[in-house]
Amino acid sequence: MNDPIIQLKGLTKCYGTFKAVDHLDLAIDKGEIFGLLGPNGAGKTTTILMMLGLTDPTTGTVQVCGYNATTNPIAVKRKVGYMPDSVGFYDNMTALENLIYIARLNGLPEHEILQRAIETMEQVGLKNDMHKKTSAYSRGMKQRLGLADVLIKQPDIIILDEPTLGIDPTGVKDFLMLIKQLSKQQGLTVLLSSHHLHHVQQVCDRVGIFVAGKLLVQGNIGTLSGNLFGKEGYAISVTLAQPVAEPWQHRAALQTLGNITQVSIEEKTLEISCDCDITPAIVRFLVQEGYDIMSVHKKEYGLDDIYQKYFENNSTENITNEKSVSFFQRPFFKKYKNG
Numbered sequence: 001m002n003d004p005i006i007q008l009k010g011l012t013k014c015y016g017t018f019k020a021v022d023h024l025d026l027a028i029d030k031g032e033i034f035g036l037l038g039p040n041g042a043g044k045t046t047t048i049l050m051m052l053g054l055t056d057p058t059t060g061t062v063q064v065c066g067y068n069a070t071t072n073p074i075a076v077k078r079k080v081g082y083m084p085d086s087v088g089f090y091d092n093m094t095a096l097e098n099l100i101y102i103a104r105l106n107g108l109p110e111h112e113i114l115q116r117a118i119e120t121m122e123q124v125g126l127k128n129d130m131h132k133k134t135s136a137y138s139r140g141m142k143q144r145l146g147l148a149d150v151l152i153k154q155p156d157i158i159i160l161d162e163p164t165l166g167i168d169p170t171g172v173k174d175f176l177m178l179i180k181q182l183s184k185q186q187g188l189t190v191l192l193s194s195h196h197l198h199h200v201q202q203v204c205d206r207v208g209i210f211v212a213g214k215l216l217v218q219g220n221i222g223t224l225s226g227n228l229f230g231k232e233g234y235a236i237s238v239t240l241a242q243p244v245a246e247p248w249q250h251r252a253a254l255q256t257l258g259n260i261t262q263v264s265i266e267e268k269t270l271e272i273s274c275d276c277d278i279t280p281a282i283v284r285f286l287v288q289e290g291y292d293i294m295s296v297h298k299k300e301y302g303l304d305d306i307y308q309k310y311f312e313n314n315s316t317e318n319i320t321n322e323k324s325v326s327f328f329q330r331p332f333f334k335k336y337k338n339g
């Protein structure tokens, strides 16, 4: 078994007496797509900054690609590409010229730059538009170009902050597919920080939920959902052709099927909670009693439910609602990008 490509141990960051990140332990394997989730001010950006070696932990360690990010930030910078939520370009230059400029800033060998820039444009699906000025680029095209900016240095890890912000649904789908493809084909490790839970759910192998500087939980969505909702069992919703009046004459008989913990009725819809999946028995019962069934739906718990459940179960009183200054606008990021 290989060592994790990112390993955080007891990572803590204090600003004065305030703990922005509180004893974080996290291991991410090569090729994984990991989602960082949490409300504004939960400590995600601070954690990313420590991974990039842009701010020092108060205590604890950050190991990235085998390097200590605090003591060896330059080595980490060569291996990691960071894409902020809003990427800036020179509008009077073409997309290709912008990318070449970034390649030079990253110190790529001059004789390789043009070829690599064209290949990267192709990789992100912008080859046909690479000679357009970026002022004529849509938000989705700019996000792809931002991705090209981080890919051109051929990193082992990419960190994406809200990469789907402001892109239309088709653009989002294409962008997420691209991320998944890059990860699977090239073994690229991806860290995705986002508030769009269904986007995260579509691509991430595992997620971590941050609240008030602590990583409350981590795992894949199936496991988290099983842990959280296993006790609550299955929820089956059956819609009938005709409304059902209360008191319902078949309620007691339905409950003799066993394993049913609750039945609630709303006009034509029966909501049935049970300990195990008895959908076929429920359908058979209703048909035998002469009901026409219009639809049967078994509730699957997703990331939205998991996230909500954590917020129901945990105090969030330390959380600020103010969106912290965009990472890209921070002076140390400019230093990172240019340095």
Ligand SMILES: Nc1ncnc2c1ncn2[C@@H]1O[C@H](COP(=O)(O)OP(=O)(O)OP(=O)(O)O)[C@@H](O)[C@H]1O
Binding pocket: 015, 020, 038, 039, 040, 041, 042, 043, 044, 045, 046, 047, 320, 322, 323, 324
């Ligand atoms: N330089 C700083 N000085 C003091 N406090 C800071 C500093 N940077 C961040 N914080 C505080 O640390 C906490 C964590 O901020 P951070 O930016 O890491 O959150 P986040 O999870 O990335 O939030 P968002 O989703 O809004 O980007 C917040 O309460 C924030 O106000």
